[in-house]
Amino acid sequence: MSIKELDSSYMETEIVNLLDWISQYGKDHKGGISRLLYTEEWVETQNSLLELLREKGFEAYQDEVGNTFGRLEGTTYKDETILTGSHIDTVVNGGKFDGQLGIIGGIIAMEYLRSIYGEPLRNIEVVSIAEEEGSRFPYTFWGSRNIIGNVSREDVKDLKDVKCISFVDTMHNAGFDFKDAKDQGRNDIKAFIELHVEQGGVLEIEGKSIGIVEHIVGQRRFTIEVVGESNHAGTTPMKYRKDSLHGSTKMIQQILDRSIEYGEPLVATIGSMKLVPNTVNVVPGKTIFSLDVRHICEEMLVKFTEDIENIVREVSNKMDLKTSIEMYMSCKPSAMDSELVQIIEEQCKNKGLNYKLMYSGAGHDAQIFTKRYPTALIFVPSHKGISHNPDEFTKTKDLVEGINALIETLYYLAYK
Amino acid sequence: MSIKELDSSYMETEIVNLLDWISQYGKDHKGGISRLLYTEEWVETQNSLLELLREKGFEAYQDEVGNTFGRLEGTTYKDETILTGSHIDTVVNGGKFDGQLGIIGGIIAMEYLRSIYGEPLRNIEVVSIAEEEGSRFPYTFWGSRNIIGNVSREDVKDLKDVKCISFVDTMHNAGFDFKDAKDQGRNDIKAFIELHVEQGGVLEIEGKSIGIVEHIVGQRRFTIEVVGESNHAGTTPMKYRKDSLHGSTKMIQQILDRSIEYGEPLVATIGSMKLVPNTVNVVPGKTIFSLDVRHICEEMLVKFTEDIENIVREVSNKMDLKTSIEMYMSCKPSAMDSELVQIIEEQCKNKGLNYKLMYSGAGHDAQIFTKRYPTALIFVPSHKGISHNPDEFTKTKDLVEGINALIETLYYLAYK
Numbered sequence: 001m002s003i004k005e006l007d008s009s010y011m012e013t014e015i016v017n018l019l020d021w022i023s024q025y026g027k028d029h030k031g032g033i034s035r036l037l038y039t040e041e042w043v044e045t046q047n048s049l050l051e052l053l054r055e056k057g058f059e060a061y062q063d064e065v066g067n068t069f070g071r072l073e074g075t076t077y078k079d080e081t082i083l084t085g086s087h088i089d090t091v092v093n094g095g096k097f098d099g100q101l102g103i104i105g106g107i108i109a110m111e112y113l114r115s116i117y118g119e120p121l122r123n124i125e126v127v128s129i130a131e132e133e134g135s136r137f138p139y140t141f142w143g144s145r146n147i148i149g150n151v152s153r154e155d156v157k158d159l160k161d162v163k164c165i166s167f168v169d170t171m172h173n174a175g176f177d178f179k180d181a182k183d184q185g186r187n188d189i190k191a192f193i194e195l196h197v198e199q200g201g202v203l204e205i206e207g208k209s210i211g212i213v214e215h216i217v218g219q220r221r222f223t224i225e226v227v228g229e230s231n232h233a234g235t236t237p238m239k240y241r242k243d244s245l246h247g248s249t250k251m252i253q254q255i256l257d258r259s260i261e262y263g264e265p266l267v268a269t270i271g272s273m274k275l276v277p278n279t280v281n282v283v284p285g286k287t288i289f290s291l292d293v294r295h296i297c298e299e300m301l302v303k304f305t306e307d308i309e310n311i312v313r314e315v316s317n318k319m320d321l322k323t324s325i326e327m328y329m330s331c332k333p334s335a336m337d338s339e340l341v342q343i344i345e346e347q348c349k350n351k352g353l354n355y356k357l358m359y360s361g362a363g364h365d366a367q368i369f370t371k372r373y374p375t376a377l378i379f380v381p382s383h384k385g386i387s388h389n390p391d392e393f394t395k396t397k398d399l400v401e402g403i404n405a406l407i408e409t410l411y412y413l414a415y416k
Numbered sequence: 417m418s419i420k421e422l423d424s425s426y427m428e429t430e431i432v433n434l435l436d437w438i439s440q441y442g443k444d445h446k447g448g449i450s451r452l453l454y455t456e457e458w459v460e461t462q463n464s465l466l467e468l469l470r471e472k473g474f475e476a477y478q479d480e481v482g483n484t485f486g487r488l489e490g491t492t493y494k495d496e497t498i499l500t501g502s503h504i505d506t507v508v509n510g511g512k513f514d515g516q517l518g519i520i521g522g523i524i525a526m527e528y529l530r531s532i533y534g535e536p537l538r539n540i541e542v543v544s545i546a547e548e549e550g551s552r553f554p555y556t557f558w559g560s561r562n563i564i565g566n567v568s569r570e571d572v573k574d575l576k577d578v579k580c581i582s583f584v585d586t587m588h589n590a591g592f593d594f595k596d597a598k599d600q601g602r603n604d605i606k607a608f609i610e611l612h613v614e615q616g617g618v619l620e621i622e623g624k625s626i627g628i629v630e631h632i633v634g635q636r637r638f639t640i641e642v643v644g645e646s647n648h649a650g651t652t653p654m655k656y657r658k659d660s661l662h663g664s665t666k667m668i669q670q671i672l673d674r675s676i677e678y679g680e681p682l683v684a685t686i687g688s689m690k691l692v693p694n695t696v697n698v699v700p701g702k703t704i705f706s707l708d709v710r711h712i713c714e715e716m717l718v719k720f721t722e723d724i725e726n727i728v729r730e731v732s733n734k735m736d737l738k739t740s741i742e743m744y745m746s747c748k749p750s751a752m753d754s755e756l757v758q759i760i761e762e763q764c765k766n767k768g769l770n771y772k773l774m775y776s777g778a779g780h781d782a783q784i785f786t787k788r789y790p791t792a793l794i795f796v797p798s799h800k801g802i803s804h805n806p807d808e809f810t811k812t813k814d815l816v817e818g819i820n821a822l823i824e825t826l827y828y829l830a831y832k
């Protein structure tokens with residue numbers, strides 16, 4: 001059985017109003033939102049949300065670290081909770097959809113379900129997660145890690161932000177603390193569903209309103225340094241050169257061409273590059289470039305890493321260069337729960353929602369939750385793929401479709 | 417007829433002593449020489465040279481701009497002068513061979529010739545040229561341009577150095593001035609022979625002591641800007657990317673491979689490169705790189721420029737990028753006088769000197785003189801091609817060979 005037809009104009013008004021309302025907190029001077037963990041703006045936002053949830057008649061509370069919850073109590077399975085939500089923090093000068101859409105969407109969904117169906121069998125909670133971006137401190141997923149009980153207290157105790165303010169001090173000043181060391185995270189969560197913007201252009205290009213994520217990619221980052229010889233651009237014949245850039249371009253071209261041969265979902269990006277000495281009339285003696293590789297399958301990341309090593313070694317030997325490859329980041333892929341994916345897909349089909357199954361090339365709280373709970377991630381389009389920017393935009397029509405998918409899924413999980 | 421065997425140990429001592437002597441003027445704190453146009457150190461150097469030339473019994477004088485000459489008067493062809501020398505200015509923190517070797521070598525040659533053969537038929541002059549490097553003011557070849565009577569007074573009247581000191585003021589303060597506007601340069605010069613270090617590694621690699629330069633390369637410099645789209649490295653599948661770096665590496669590789677196909681003496685260098693935004697996890701939306709191309713033949717520069725344009729256009733179209741090419745410098749090749757080249761080669765052969773015919777990939781005063789007078793350029797090796805650096809080094813044995821070639825040539829031109 002599917003729930004009643006939603007009044008889409010009500011939904012549109014509600015989503016626009018609530019996104020506008022929450023976007024006033026942390027509004028910055030550049031037309032975006034800057035809401036970094038445990039800042040004044042951040043505290044104000046979480047407290048305002050707490051108040052809003054109470055006004056809307058939900059039980060609302062904050063945990064030790066400041067994750068803010070609104071709860072619709074279940075009638076039957078009282079120790080089983082279906083959780084939805086996303087993160088409340090932003091990057092510096094972020095947009096109005098990244099993160100907070102999942103919270104606002106969750107509130108609207110919960111409110112809607114209550115108004116139509118009353119109390120659920122299982123508890124439904126919406127969470128405004130404390131932190132995901134790592135924009136203030138060099139640490140990510142602080143909020144979700146605390147919920148699943150997988151916090152590295154050692155990792156954060158010496159953390160400082162760019163102004164040299166300590167993580168622990170700023171948390172205490174905001175009125176929060178570490179969880180009790182014995183805390184093992186929540187046991188009652190039976191599913192976590194995150195609604196988020198895609199932050200990529202695939203849905204828009206392919207004309208879809210909803211993406212059901214099956215995998216969040218794993219990621220490896222490398223620094224490749226190619227050393228040749230700096231020489232005078234005029235007085236050094238080509239045959240006597242050891243041009244680090246000539247070698248690097250051969251490597252880069254082969255790596256990118258190879259990544260295209262692999263096909264989706266592999267992506268490889270050389271985003272950063274430095275020549276030494278970087279002077280018009282000197283053959284560059286050294287070229288350093290970054291390489292970011294992502295795939296939903298760890299084996300493919302391992303295989304592609306071997307390919308990279310072979311390409312680099314081969315070009316390097318052939319051109320008599322000295323090359324080093326350093327892998328400075330390796331993050332495994334995360335699979336979403338396949339049953340949940342199937343459930344969401346069915347709901348979309350039943351409601352005639354315009355969806356596609358896809359993978360996420362960016363990291364999300366869902367990849368933390370999936371370590372412990374059945375987890376799903378629902379995307380709505382990002383116009384031109386723009387994100388982490390005040391120009392972030394998703395059509396209201398697509399927001400409504402996304403919330404509808406969330407409503408259907410929460411209904412399926414909590415009311416049946 | 418060849419001149420008597422030279423006493424090479426005398427020559428070795430003389431060249432080492434005189435290079436050490438002149439290197440004390442403008443010695444900097446980083447173990448090099450910094451002797452920029454019209455500075456105190458520069459004035460002291462030119463005046464000390466004037467004195468040295470007089471002490472050695474040569475008629476010595478300075479022209480209006482400070483070019484400093486020593487003269488051995490000819491007995492027969494009094495209005496015909498054979499000129500040798502090079503520039504006295506250095507780059508910041510330069511070495512002890514670039515420029516001043518040609519002056520010291522000229523003095524030794526002239527002294528030697530006088531001691532063995534007495535007065536020549538034609539005048540021989542050595543010149544310590546005021547300026548070649550353009551290290552202080554954004555203007556090069558000030559000294560040689562004045563000698564040939566090809567000065568652009570308009571060009572220098574508003575010039576300022578990095579401290580905002582005006583060219584004209586500093587020249588006046590140093591006691592020099594513009595030449596009279598009517599001056600058309602010297603008419604008496606029948607040949608100019610410059611001895612200089614190679615500033616490249618060819619002679620050393622090929623085990624030669626002397627390079628007889630046939631051509632100084634022409635040079636074209638370009639800025640190539642490739643515009644694609646900046647995208648998230650994770651959320652943008654390869655097929656939806658417009659990666660400016662991927663396109664640029666294809667262009668660079670084809671340009672460099674093509675330059676190798678052209679063969680010597682073409683050289684092409686991409687020395688400088690910039691990615692935008694230059695961030696590990698963003699597909700670079702813009703890549704800007706420099707291109708420096710040199711060849712001894714203008715037609716080949718034109719042809720290679722067309723090739724570059726075709727390569728860039730083709731890759732750009734294929735990869736749906738927007739590309740612009742700006743040629744911001746175009747400097748024509750200079751041929752040395754073929755008769756003089758032949759004369760020098762014959763002298764080298766007669767004396768069993770270890771020479772090769774070659775081209776110069778760097779600019780020299782000779783390229784200014786060749787516009788008006790039969791001109792030749794003789795190279796001695798630069799260890800590892802190092803130049804514009806305190807580590808500049810040429811073996812004394814090679815310096816002696818170079819001066820011997822100069823002596824033989826001056827003898828042929830002035831005594832016969």
